[in-house]
Amino acid sequence: MASARATAPRLGVNIDHVATVRNARGGGAPDPVRAAHLAVAAGADGITAHLREDRRHIRDGDIARLKQELTVPLNFEAGATREMVDIALRVQPHAICLVPERREERTTEGGLDIIGRQNELRPMIAELSAAGIRVSLFVEAEPAVMRMAAELGAPVVELHTGAYCERHDEGAAEAAQAELQRIRIAAALGRDLGLEIHAGHGLNFDSVVPVARIPEIIEFNIGHFLVGEAIFTGLEAAVAHMRAVILAARAGQDAA
Ligand SMILES: CC(=O)[C@@H](O)[C@H](O)COP(=O)(O)O
Ligand SMILES: NCC(=O)COP(=O)(O)O
Numbered sequence: 001m002a003s004a005r006a007t008a009p010r011l012g013v014n015i016d017h018v019a020t021v022r023n024a025r026g027g028g029a030p031d032p033v034r035a036a037h038l039a040v041a042a043g044a045d046g047i048t049a050h051l052r053e054d055r056r057h058i059r060d061g062d063i064a065r066l067k068q069e070l071t072v073p074l075n076f077e078a079g080a081t082r083e084m085v086d087i088a089l090r091v092q093p094h095a096i097c098l099v100p101e102r103r104e105e106r107t108t109e110g111g112l113d114i115i116g117r118q119n120e121l122r123p124m125i126a127e128l129s130a131a132g133i134r135v136s137l138f139v140e141a142e143p144a145v146m147r148m149a150a151e152l153g154a155p156v157v158e159l160h161t162g163a164y165c166e167r168h169d170e171g172a173a174e175a176a177q178a179e180l181q182r183i184r185i186a187a188a189l190g191r192d193l194g195l196e197i198h199a200g201h202g203l204n205f206d207s208v209v210p211v212a213r214i215p216e217i218i219e220f221n222i223g224h225f226l227v228g229e230a231i232f233t234g235l236e237a238a239v240a241h242m243r244a245v246i247l248a249a250r251a252g253q254d255a256a
Contacts, residue, residue, distance in 0.1 A: 014223025141186035165202030
């Protein structure tokens with residue numbers, strides 16, 4: 001019988017920026033894999049790690065150790081390239097989330113152009129799915145994009161919440177509401193099309209609340225904010241609080 005936890009939205013913790021701190025000095029500390037274990041101990045339902053083409057934070061060895069050691073699903077984030085598909089086929093993570101990448105970008109700037117790249121993505125999605133890896137597409141919250149994701153055969157989309165978070169955090173309430181409505185509409189349509197709906201990028205304890213109230217979203221991937229919070233409160237406390245905030249928002253209460 002599914003536990004209560006199984007019916008609640010899942011929290012995937014992205015540990016990229018623990019590796020950012022580690023790489024600042026070129027040593028082995030802080031260890032992103034240790035961070036993953038602490039996040040799981042604090043209630044994370046999964047771990048997300050983004051192996052960028054330039055390896056600016058997560059490195060190939062981190063992915064190998066995560067796969068070897070994790071007791072929860074590994075969501076391997078990567079650009080939609082032959083190199084990353086081959087790594088995924090070798091490592092066999094629970095899931096791969098295909099994201100856009102530009103070497104010059106400071107962080108992900110938007111969703112993957114799955115309409116423009118459909119001919120390139122279709123065989124990639126089929127190959128990864130045939131290998132038993134759950135494919136997620138990191139995309140903009142747009143109806144046409146939901147329809148294309150379903151047509152491409154991806155079982156999961158992760159809605160990019162970056163624009164909403166930026167408007168929310170700068171206090172642009174009306175613009176944030178407009179972005180949130182885009183997410184609501186896309187989530188409902190995506191679910192009707194049979195897609196599993198995830199969300200992520202830029203979320204914090206405040207901005208996550210309205211998004212967590214969208215019933216079709218069943219997984220949140222959150223990282224940068226939690227790693228920042230960990231500096232002040234510790235990672236376990238930050239993860240536990242984020243999980244409590246999400247669960248309370250979904251249940252319609254305010255977290256303590
Ligand atoms: C796709 C996404 O929003 C993040 O998961 C991604 O990892 C952001 O890239 P950085 O972690 O390099 O900021
Ligand atoms: N896909 C979103 C993710 O994994 C974490 O994004 P962020 O919280 O680090 O912005």
